[in-house]
Amino acid sequence: MSGKIDALIIGGGHNGLVCAYYLARAGMKVRILEARNIIGGAAVTEEFHPGFRNSTASYTVSLLQPKIIADMDLEARGYKVIERPKSNFLPLGDGQFLLVGGGLEATQQEIGKFSAKDAERLPAYYEMLETAAVILRDLALKIPPNSSGGAASLLAAIQQGRSFVKLSPLQQHHIVKLFTLSARELLDQWFESDPIKAAFGFDAIVGNYASPDTPGSAYVLLHHVFGEVNGKSGQWGHVVGGMGRITELMAEACSELGVEISLSTAVEEVLVEDDRTDTVRTSTGETVSAEHIIANVGPKLLYDRLIKPAHLPPDFRQMMDGYQCGSGSFRMNLALDGLPDFTDLSGEGDHLKSGIIMAPSLDYMDRAYLDARADGWSRKPVVEMLIPSLVDDSLAPSGKHVASLFCQQFAPILSNGRSWDDERDAAVNAILDVVETHAPGFRQLILGQMALAPLDLERKFGLISGDIFHGRMSLDQLWAARPVIGSASHRGLIKGLYMCGSGTHPGGGVTGAPGHNAANAILRDRSLLGRIFG
Known part of the structure; x- marks a missing residue:
């Protein structure tokens, strides 16, 4: 990209791409710096076992804003979502089950x-x-x-x-x-x-x-x-090509507008001078400058690791010290030799195309959390399974399947000096034990796997404490208090700094809304009215 950069975005996740698109559409020169060698942040599709591909982190779609889909022309580019025929299938044991979705009367x-x-x-x-x-x-x-x-x-x-x-x-x-x-x-x-x-x-x-x-x-x-x-409120679905297809198409839209995307370029520090920033330093020692620095990373990563504490007022540091991160999530991607067979509802059917929730009661969920609080992770965790290859045959070889397992509750940081590097395999066994309870023989179907404990989610995707939402979604960390009071309008604490990630309003999930809103805040600040009233 020749000439001065107007906006530099730290992180190439979906919100960064959305923000870049709107800024470039307004005529700004934009560059994205992405630490990984693939665009998309946590919304990516990757091969995790030879011949098997899956959405390795984010794994299902509903919250992506229709306005963003339309503005970025994603459907014309190839964005397609297959709706779940049923929302959720709950095997309950003793031959009992509950299927939710498929219309009000069916539910x-x-x-x-x-x-x-x-x-x-x-x-x-x-x-x-x-x-x-x-x-x-x-x-x-x-x-x-x-x-x-x-x-x-x-x-x-x-x-x-x-x-x-x-x-x-x-x-x-x-x-x-x-x-x-x-x-x-x-x-x-x-x-x-x-x-x-x-x-x-x-x-x-x-x-x-x-x-x-x-x-x-x-x-x-x-x-x-x-x-x-697809215009149906509350519906969830599978993106054909996996969640990475969304960010691939977004990157395509950005590139057409001249956005420069630099992969394998990790930002090591946001440089601050005289209480403002216009420069970052990468892990290779390169410095990159722009009029606006936009962080598409979580608040904890931005303020605790990329900006030196001396540049942050004590009151703000105190608020950020109390910012709660850690979603207690453990992700697995499995390559399967065939389909699981659930004792409570045997054979193939719409239930296998749904979210399969292995947690039969609120009491079960409560015990899982209390177990994790006491000992780091639940021995009987909450497990949700999706099998996207049933509706998208591009993800696995013929006759084979991939499964996404989203699991709770797993402490973000283990106590007593323990590490997830040491506990990961035991946690995987606990997860598979839960599946085996409902679908005997499931382990024998597994050809390969990717297991992502909270520490792995942090290492791989920059999600501090493995928090998939960049911060707890509680009343004290929502709307005008997200991430903290006084820094909630997508404008960072330091002049020239903005935030467009899920740690800002309206929060986590693949929505694109934080990126959209941050772009609007920047464009307002660049306008005459923005300078007077912003």
Whole structure:
């Protein structure tokens, strides 16, 4: 790229690509520095065993913003999502199971096996969630107000709160509960059957190192249902080609606008002088300058490792010291010789194309968390399995399959001097023991595997403490407090520094929203009105 760089983005994950696209579309010269030799951050498709490819970290899609899909022309470029025929399959033991999804009536029929009352209440529960989801969708692509922004931020807060004020008192009541209650408290107010509570409560602990009894865990449940696939709210699906297909297409859109993407170029330090930055130093000693430095890495990585503490005020360092990271997640990718056979629902069927949740109750999830808190990781963890090769035959040889295992609860950092390098294999065995309980003979199907403990997620993807969301999704770390109060409008603490990763509003998942919002903040600041009122 010739000439001066207007914007330099640290990290080539999907949010960095989205931010780069909007800035380049506005005429800015943009360069992305990516530490790995592949673009995409945690949304990548890689070969993990000869002939077998999979989404090695992020593994399913719903939250990617429709506006971003349209603006980047992703569908015309080849973006295609296969919807899950059923949302989730829960094997419960003793020949019992629950299938959720496939339409309201189908789900009511399934729930009716356990409770007619719960089946009757389901439409009202869905309506309650959708009311809250509408507000989240409305806020997702808006820059949150900053506490230090004066009158402009106060006005923004009022404007962004209008959708809540317009709701009825009952609707407001439900939303407050969603943001403050534990998942169990919320679900106990709606349902009586344990399997139904488990099906919905699972979303509350995805990427959340917490019990379903933890206050605020109900919000994480909501965060996972505000997306859509193919125009259908709350739907989840498989991207053909894996999650890396999304970032490949995004990189293509960026390149067409002149964005320079530099792979295998890790940033070692953000250089600060006179309380501002316009330069970074890479691990090879190269310095790269730009008018705007944009961090598409988590707040902990940015402020604890890339910026020297002397450049950060004591009050801010104190807030960042309290920033909670560590989602308790363990990821496995498996190459399979065939399909698993579940005792509770044998043979092939739509249940194998769903999210297979091996956690039959909220009590099971609570014990998994308490076990991890006591001893580092759960001996009976929560395991979700997806088999994307059933709908995408490009991922595995004919007759073979790949499986994604997303597992909770595993402590981000082990105590007593233990390391995940020493505990990884034992944790893998615990995970496979859970699968074997429901699908005997599963181990014999495994041809190869990739196991990613929290430490591996940090090493491979730069996710500090293995946090897939770049920081806990709790009320104290959301909206105008994400990552912390006073640094929430995608503008970093230091002049010239911006943030576009999942550690900013609206949070984790493959949404693209933080990248979109950060680009808007930068473009506003470059405009005359931005300089006057920003």
